[in-house]
Amino acid sequence: MTLGNVSSVKEFILLGLTQQPELQLPLFFLFLGIYVVSVVGNLGLIVLIVLNPHLHTPMYYFLFNLSFTDLCYSTVITPRMLVGFVKQNIISHAECMTQLFSFCFFVIDECYILTAMAYDRYAAICKPLLYQVTMSHQICLLMTVGVYMMGFVGAMAHTGSMLSLTFCEGNIINHYMCDIPPLQKLSCTSTSINELVVFTVVGVNVIIPTLTLFVSYTLILSNILSIHSAEGRSKAFSTCGSYIIAVSIFFGAVLFMYFKPSSASVDGDKVSTIFYTILGPMLNPFIYSIRNKDVHVALRRTLKKRIFT
Template sequence: MASENDSSVKEFILLGLIQQPELQLPLFFLFLAIYVVSMVGNLGLIILIVLNPHLHTPMYYFLFNLSLTDLCYSSVITPKMLVSFVKQNIISHAECMTQLFFFCFFVIDECYILTAMAYDRYAAICKPLLYQITMSYKVCHLMVMGVYVIGFVGAMAHIVCMLRLTFCDGNIINHYVCDILPLLKLSCTSTAINEIVVFIVVGVNVTVPSLAIFISYTLILSNILGIRSAEGRSKAFSTCGSHVIAVSLFFGAAAFMYLKPSSASMDEDKISTIFYTIVGPMLNPVIYSVRNKDVHIALRKTIRKTMLT
């Protein structure tokens, strides 16, 4: 706690997910297991894509970046969350701002990587003859660079505005992560500018990807329905199925978080945040590998090479 004669808080206490003592240990092991699965799944997918040349395609290039984002995303949030289950979770002001920066950075990155993957599927299904030109390696690299630039700019906008605030009304953050809204509630200076920035940055980074993905899949669906062969339609649907599930999980949880009534409690915020910050990064490798023949072939080849060496 900050001393009474200190006007600015130097450290915060992350309250954590829940306060029921009897649930702390079971939840610790549950989220530890989720974190381990997320790390193994995403790291495994990254290694498979790097080691197998037949996976060096635009779709898997974007999937590589999605797994890398999820890997970093989980590491920014989950370890600190686990601490709150076993002891008082104290975080310095600098650490809190750092966590907030990377939290915002990776959330925005994920939005646009999923958008790039939707565009890739559109190009593959609707413009197959021009696919090699439309999705050349140069274009893919530029798209991914754009994703990280947008993420950096969005995260910096939040951090610059957050650093201008003074925290002196308390230092207990009712969350398991240094998120924007819980921090704004602790500020003893005006948060009007921050709220405008949140409205603009969140609005743009939700509306633009959502609209782009919606348009892409509208065109994809229209194209698929025009395919006469049932086998052709099934193959086209199968190439999009995994991405549709991942998009629905991420944007569905985010929409529930930000479009709910203002009267909703902070506990509801924390529960909904879990789905796109912790559960999503764990499920994405599963979603993209369970029914993916290319990943199965790559896994068998990698295991075979490992056993022979």
Template sequence: MASSNDSSVKEFILLGLTQRPELQLPLFFLFLGIYVVSMVGNLGLIVLIVLNRHLHTPMYYFLFNLSFTDLCYSSVITPKMLVSFVKQNVISHAECMTQLFFFAFFVISECFILTSMAYDRYAAICKPLIYQITMSHQVCFVLMMSGYIMGFLGAIAHTVSMLRLTFCDGSIINHYMCDIPPLLKLSCTSTAINELVVFIVVGVSVIVPSLTIFISYTLILSNILCIHSAKGRSKALSTCSSHMIAVSLFFGSSSFIYFKSSSVGSVDQDKISTVFYTIVVPMMNPFIYSLRNKDVKIALNKTLKKRCSVS
């Protein structure tokens, strides 16, 4: 693998989700199906938003970007994961660092997209008279670009700090992806800087958005309670319910990995939690935002009718 003068590994072996042979093929088809559904769902939502002018609003502008990030970081992870079910999954050091960068970039960006969506709901419910000004095209663009910039900075910080490490305690990553915790376990140099970077970046990317979302929904709920009409309260809550479900699923599963204390046997728990927010949540988001959304249903019906009339 390397000489004593150059003990750093040049490639890794990803163990995958499980080592049980009888589960490899069923899990391959399961996650292949999830990936296909995720791609179709997110691409479909993106196409609907682009083709239907009545969906060109701040809410769907953010939803467009949410579907885009779901599509991207699911594609960064799942294809390589599927390989581990059928053969030994070897990944070079450069490919591993590239995967880590794009994974961190899209996941951190999604944190801030969900935060922007919470602010949009706050503006729509609590400041309806000045909503068009509060959520102008310029404001939406700035919020979106800020999220992507934060994602880029966080990804750069994680990747650069990982590149300084020497991996000489083994080349086997007990995971299905190049995630930070399993990589740090392989390092034979000090990981103190990396742990500090994780603490700062995860703190900024999870705690700050979580607090912002919590404050937004506290103000939203207090405003809804002041609505006298039961129908009005129900309508206001329905506009937020999909976002609250998406936030709970994403932040709940991702926070579990980085804020829990390490313990014996925690690797399998990490894998399951990572599977949830990297593979399952991107598949669920299109359904969460479309099944109870009348605007999306109307847009889908119009698009299908146009397609049928053309054919």
């Protein structure tokens, strides 16, 4: 196609999760329920951490940031997805790029927040005597600034490279959100630079945290196995088990999404993104609180204050 035949696309149509009419309404209520649970769970955890001074520790400081991130990027994705179940989902070019930027920003943030949480658990279990120094307020603040800076830089790189593309006559995105692979398929100009950006940014922001997490949890598990007390081992496993589950769900889905064969189906892309954009934010509050005695105590105290005041 020559440049003379190129038309500037002002809006896109998101096809959504499925085109089967009989599934639209059940899926709408299913994902609406998931979104409500996600919002209530993450917002509830944020409120508990803010209102209870005994949760003002590095562990819950990072959990606060994780819940905030989950709340934000599920809100960036799910409401727009729900629209697609009830009517044609039209999104402007500007809205699409904004969604892409926000999605990349919060997903990259989550990569590094999970990494910071792993380091916190490593410091608490493997270096308990130095924990107060290793995870001081200043260090936690610097780590948080680094988390959001990496998210901003990565999101700017992805969005900037996408803005450089020219979109032709086709404006139908075979997805429920403005993600990088389906947008690249609509471009009538070369996407080689974009593919290099994806490989570099995803490589840095997924592979490096994954390796860091692997090393941290290997050292943690090694330290736990050396504990002579069965009760001590059980408590340590209980603390870290939830972290490992959350990390496995998130990074497993991301790695599958961006490091898969080019011949992989579009439906597979949609399913994998559901795990870390929709199901992950819903599950995280439960994963981190179901067996967490501190959260249970905080919840009871908060409810008693509200009932008796």
